[in-house]
Amino acid sequence: MLLWCAIAIAVPTSDWKQVIRDTPYTFSKGASHNLAELRSWVLLSNGYCESPDRHVFFDQRGRFLTWMDNEDTGIETQEKLNRIRLQLHRNNKVNRWIEGSVSTVGYPFALSCDQPWVDIRGAIARVKGTAPESKVWGTWDGVKAGTESNPISLEALVKLMYQHRSSKLAEPIDTLSLRLFIGQLIIESGAKKNVRSSQNALGMLQLKPEVLNDCGIEKRFYQHRMAQVDCAVRLYVMIKRNLQPVFLSVFGHLDKKKQQALFDILLVQSYHSGIGAMTKLLTDIDMGKAARYFAEHEQEFSAEDIATGMIFHNLGRQPWGWESLYYVLDIMIVSKSISAHKK
Structure with missing residues (x-):
């Protein structure tokens, strides 16, 4: 990241x-x-x-x-x-x-405060297509987004591919808003295409080669923007399928609105930390203590506080570090900034 x-x-x-x-x-x-x-x-x-x-x-x-x-x-x-x-x-x-x-x-x-690699405003300009030469075009899976002579914003391209892939799935990602998804790609990569992390995660959504391969994407297209969105949406389907029963076993008694809000946060967090780590956070004897407490006293806390508290109380236990604590918070901050940019 x-x-x-x-x-x-x-x-x-x-x-x-x-x-x-x-x-x-x-x-x-x-x-x-x-x-x-x-x-x-x-x-x-x-x-x-x-x-x-x-x-x-x-x-x-x-x-x-x-x-x-x-x-x-x-x-x-x-x-x-x-x-x-x-x-x-x-x-x-x-x-x-x-x-x-x-x-x-x-x-x-x-x-x-010194974060030289952080340029949220520049990333939003790339997403909106207002930065110089930031507009894009491409084709993927029969979807055509803009043309070389008439490119579109990255936001429009992502929206087009996101909605296309979601419409083709038997289990659409109806719990993850497009606004959060775009905020996520800014946090993951600064909305840049040719990015490789120290952990060998690739592209604007920082997907591992094995994940891209599982999506049936050829190596030469690993960093293709539309292919990245395609694969990320399918990855979310898998995460949702595995997370939902574990989540409901702990927080199934919450009212529907809070339950949905908390599930959405943990779904995005699972993209970053992995479904195995999230499962342990919810059910492990030691790591799960916080989750069990918040489940029992859920009326005292917001969904955001529950998600933050679960991670905070496990900081220092693998793989939970400070970057995990900030991950979804940062995405929500960026998402709000995108909305403010529109206004």
């Missing part, structure tokens, strides 16, 4: 994990909103992240605590981070503080 920003200090230790383990499940109420606000500052370079040379601090509820300007060197910046952590503790803003370094995560948690 291209758009992930890291916690200011990236290598986890038992100390920061203990903060997570000690956090009461009740602290997840409102955490999704709190974290989404921080992430929007980072992704959109606004709020306290209007300058990239800053860090923002937050607690185990995801609440913003303060911000700081970076120093001239990494070492000096780390020293300042720790001084502020200590001061926040002394001022009773947090109940503990943990010193961080270039190789250990500290607490309160700190998020860097």
Whole structure:
């Protein structure tokens, strides 16, 4: 994935994990909103992240605590981070503080505003076809999208292929909105075609070669935009088929509106983390503790808080890292920005 920003200090230790383990499940109420606000500052370079040379601090509820300007060197910046952590503790803003370094995560948690690989506005311009030479055309599976002389926006091309593939399936993806799908491809690749991740995921929807092969797509078309959409929609069908019975065994008692909202979030999360990891998050003896708590006390939490809480309380347990926590939050932020762009 291209758009992930890291916690200011990236290598986890038992100390920061203990903060997570000690956090009461009740602290997840409102955490999704709190974290989404921080992430929007980072992704959109606004709020306290209007300058990239800053860090923002937050607690185990995801609440913003303060911000700081970076120093001239990494070492000096780390020293300042720790001084502020200590001061926040002394001022009773947090109940503990943990010193961080270039190789250990500290607490309160700190998020860097400097994300040079993040360009949400540029990606939206590519999707909308307003960036120079960003309009596209192509054919796939009998579908013709624009022409070389009259290209269309990437958004229109994706919509055309998304609806075509969905209409051909016995089990259409009726739970995943096109708006979220487009937000996802921005988070996955910045809406760029010829992208390869360090994990060998390819194209604008970051699909593994084995997945593309399972979709019957020849190697020369692996990064074809319409082929990517085609394969991603079919992948979602498989994820939905496997996730639904497990999900209903835990959250089947929720009212239909909240149940649908939570399922949609976990469906998108499963695209990123894998259906096996999501199954463990819902049912494992240890990892599933959070899910069981939220299922029992679901009236106290929104669907977004439940999904965020399930991951937050398992941070540091494979494969759940900070990027997993932010994944769907970022997609929703981008989706809202796309809608605002239309207006």
